[in-house]
Amino acid sequence: MPEDKSDIANIYDNQAVSEGQKKSKNGKTPKKSAKKLKKKLTKNRLKAKILNTYYGHPARDMKLIVVTGMTGKTTTAHFIHHIIGEAGERVAVLASESEIKTGMLHKFLSDAWKAGANYVIVTAPAESIDDDLFAELDIFAAVLTDYVPSHIGEPTAKEFEKDPNTLFDMNPSYVILNRDDKHYDDFKLTFRGDKGTITYGENPGSDLIIESTKLYRMGSEAHLNYEGHRFMVASFLNKQTDVSYMACAAALGIAIGLDDEAIENGIASYDPQGITPIDAPKDETPDEKPVDEPKDEE
Numbered sequence: 001m002p003e004d005k006s007d008i009a010n011i012y013d014n015q016a017v018s019e020g021q022k023k024s025k026n027g028k029t030p031k032k033s034a035k036k037l038k039k040k041l042t043k044n045r046l047k048a049k050i051l052n053t054y055y056g057h058p059a060r061d062m063k064l065i066v067v068t069g070m071t072g073k074t075t076t077a078h079f080i081h082h083i084i085g086e087a088g089e090r091v092a093v094l095a096s097e098s099e100i101k102t103g104m105l106h107k108f109l110s111d112a113w114k115a116g117a118n119y120v121i122v123t124a125p126a127e128s129i130d131d132d133l134f135a136e137l138d139i140f141a142a143v144l145t146d147y148v149p150s151h152i153g154e155p156t157a158k159e160f161e162k163d164p165n166t167l168f169d170m171n172p173s174y175v176i177l178n179r180d181d182k183h184y185d186d187f188k189l190t191f192r193g194d195k196g197t198i199t200y201g202e203n204p205g206s207d208l209i210i211e212s213t214k215l216y217r218m219g220s221e222a223h224l225n226y227e228g229h230r231f232m233v234a235s236f237l238n239k240q241t242d243v244s245y246m247a248c249a250a251a252l253g254i255a256i257g258l259d260d261e262a263i264e265n266g267i268a269s270y271d272p273q274g275i276t277p278i279d280a281p282k283d284e285t286p287d288e289k290p291v292d293e294p295k296d297e298e
Contacts, residue, residue, distance in 0.1 A: 044102050048135040051106035058113035059137050065121045065252065066134065066167050069145030069178075072245045073097060073123040075237065075272075076145055079249030083266030084119050087258045091119040099125055102133055124167070134170065141174040142167040143252055144191070145245065146181045157183035174198070174255040176248060179206035193255075200251040201244070208251045213243045222246055231260045233267045 052059075067077045077095040084091040092112035094100060105122065112120050119140075124133060147157050168175060168191040175193035177184060180201035191197075200208040209225040221234040222243045233246050246267050253263040 042132050044132040045135040047102050048106070048132060048137075051103065052136045055106055055110040058109045059120070061113060062109070062117055063119050063140035064109075064134075064137055065119065065141040065143065066124050066139055066172075067095075067121065067143040067145065068124045068167060069143075070125075070148045072145040072241060072248070073125070075242065076143065076245045076248050077121045077123050078270050078272075079235075079246060079267050080143075080252050081121050082270045083249055083253045083258060083263050084121075084256075086266040086269065087253075087262040089119050090115070090117045091121065092117040093121040095121070095123045097123070097125070100133065105133060134167065137170075139167055139170045139172040141176065141252060141255065142170075142172040142191075142193070143176040143248060144168075144178060144181075144187070145248055146178050147183045147187070148181075157186040160186075168192075174252070176200065176251045176255060178244065178248065179203040180244070196255055198251045198255050200247040208247060208254065210243060210247050213240065215240065215243075220246075224250060226254055231264065233264055235267055236271050236273075 065080060067073045067080070069076075074095045074097050077093055081091055081093040081095075092108070092115065094105065094108045100122065108122075109120060147160060168187075172193050173195045175191055175197045177187060177191060177197065177199045178201055179199040180203050181187075184199075188199075198207045200206050200210070202210045207226065210222055211225050211230070212223045214221050215238055218238065219234060219236050220238050220240075220243055221232060223230065223232050224247060233250055235242060235246055237245075249267060250263050253266070
């Protein structure tokens with residue numbers, strides 16, 4: 001890692017406001033993992049190979065956390081960013097509700113590595129995952145805020161679960177799932193982390209239970225219970241959905257072994273009005289050379 005580490009608090013936040021098989025709890029390999037799927041060498045997959053090599057595989061030295069879902073990706077990513085920062089780690093975030101391109105991602109990873117980050121957080125809508133955005137990268141944690149298709153053309157929950165290109169088929173070490181999501185039952189058996197899976201929500205069957213919430217004009221608070229251990233989180237955000245995003249970020253913090261203080265202070269310190277917009281890197285390949293459409297990988 002480079003010795004000269006610059007401040008990476010919010011680098012490339014492009015929104016203005018800011019190896020092993022997977023196994024289920026019973027030790028059996030889920031259906032999707034039992035059969036190795038042949039990957040088509042798409043244009044973006046080839047582009048990812050080229051860029052990863054060009055930048056020197058920077059992600060190998062960092063832990064990549066990807067937040068996906070239909071809503072709340074950016075808010076959740078910033079909560080996680082502040083939680084990890086409060087724990088004293090060097091962390092960078094690339095957050096947007098819009099699609100992030102392959103070139104942008106790899107430039108961000110390179111700059112984060114140069115700045116000394118050991119954690120990087122990236123948001124990804126479903127279309128980014130379908131486009132092989134994370135090809136050639138190891139996923140440390142995959143976080144799903146919810147899955148509620150909002151318009152015609154988006155895959156159903158069952159189609160999303162069966163899609164071989166989701167983050168959850170890339171053997172993430174940790175997986176965070178929303179137990180209140182009406183499609184949770186579609187995902188619970190196959191969306192599993194190699195080292196651990198934590199669910200969150202008001203549902204009493206959640207690992208991290210939202211026991212109570214209070215909404216104020218200038219913020220919100222929630223009392224959380226993880227396996228009998230209770231603590232409270234509070235935020236400047238004041239919607240019921242924001243409470244769910246706080247719990248989601250807290251679940252990720254618990255999964256990676258962070259303490260209550262880091263989780264509570266991290267969530268409390270995120271102020272969307274205090275984020276300075278920073279330009280995102282351009283989506284380009286080195287030397288602006290076009291990439292030819294490849295054939296299927298044999």
